[in-house]
Amino acid sequence: MIEALLPAAAVAVEAFTDVPGETPYPGEEDLVARAVEGRRREFVTARRCAREALGRLGYAPAPILPGPRREPVWPSGVVGSITHCAGYRAAVVARAAALAGLGVDAEPHGPLPDGVAEAVTTAGEPAHLAALRAADPATHWDRLLFSAKESVYKAWYPLTGRWLGFEDAALTIAPGGRFAARILVDGARADGGPPLRVLDGRWLVAGGLVVTAVVVPHPGDPSG
Numbered sequence: 001m002i003e004a005l006l007p008a009a010a011v012a013v014e015a016f017t018d019v020p021g022e023t024p025y026p027g028e029e030d031l032v033a034r035a036v037e038g039r040r041r042e043f044v045t046a047r048r049c050a051r052e053a054l055g056r057l058g059y060a061p062a063p064i065l066p067g068p069r070r071e072p073v074w075p076s077g078v079v080g081s082i083t084h085c086a087g088y089r090a091a092v093v094a095r096a097a098a099l100a101g102l103g104v105d106a107e108p109h110g111p112l113p114d115g116v117a118e119a120v121t122t123a124g125e126p127a128h129l130a131a132l133r134a135a136d137p138a139t140h141w142d143r144l145l146f147s148a149k150e151s152v153y154k155a156w157y158p159l160t161g162r163w164l165g166f167e168d169a170a171l172t173i174a175p176g177g178r179f180a181a182r183i184l185v186d187g188a189r190a191d192g193g194p195p196l197r198v199l200d201g202r203w204l205v206a207g208g209l210v211v212t213a214v215v216v217p218h219p220g221d222p223s224g
Helices: 037-056 116-120 125-135 141-160
Strands: 011-015 078-085 088-095 101-108 169-174 178-183 198-206 209-216
Touching: 011 037, 037 078, 037 088, 078 141, 088 101, 088 209, 101 141, 116 141, 125 141, 125 169, 141 169, 141 178, 141 198, 141 209
Parallel strands: 078 101
Antiparallel strands: 011 088, 078 088, 101 209, 169 178, 178 198, 198 209
16 A cells, blocks of 8 residues: 555555564564553564565565664665554665655544644644645545654654654645645755755555655655
């Protein structure tokens, strides 16, 4: 499902169920030693998806450890992203020579809990969501916006090393399956690349899920 949102350079592996009794990969046990069972299952399955995706790029299986903000630390020369929610786990990777960054997210396709929409929207977005709802009330646009901002952050952080709050990106969502996030803070990158001012993404609603993806191409590359 998620591969429909990604360029050919990205490798995606997804799962809709967990393997009963599957244990953490060696070296990752401590990461979920105190986790509740549901969290443990989604972690194990999502990390397995990530190793399979890396394997398709030619990388041998290895633990995927977390960085400073719990983000997955990929092998040198790889960019990627992991997501999981009820009934879905996925990992996406690509060679850093092909893509500068990736961010993916999946959420149940339902309304956000009370009060969350107010916490994750910035100026202009409530009116934008209202217009989208008026045109298509079957889509939970607030949940889509939340997911899109999660994907934006996952693409942003590895390139900048800085936090990006929900209020720091203003989204415009197109009903046809695309969105754009205008970055409202300094977009300077740690790698010296061009500042991140607008991040483009794609979205899909299917099978009771909303899935979003952001691809950051290299300068001059139209990927994404």
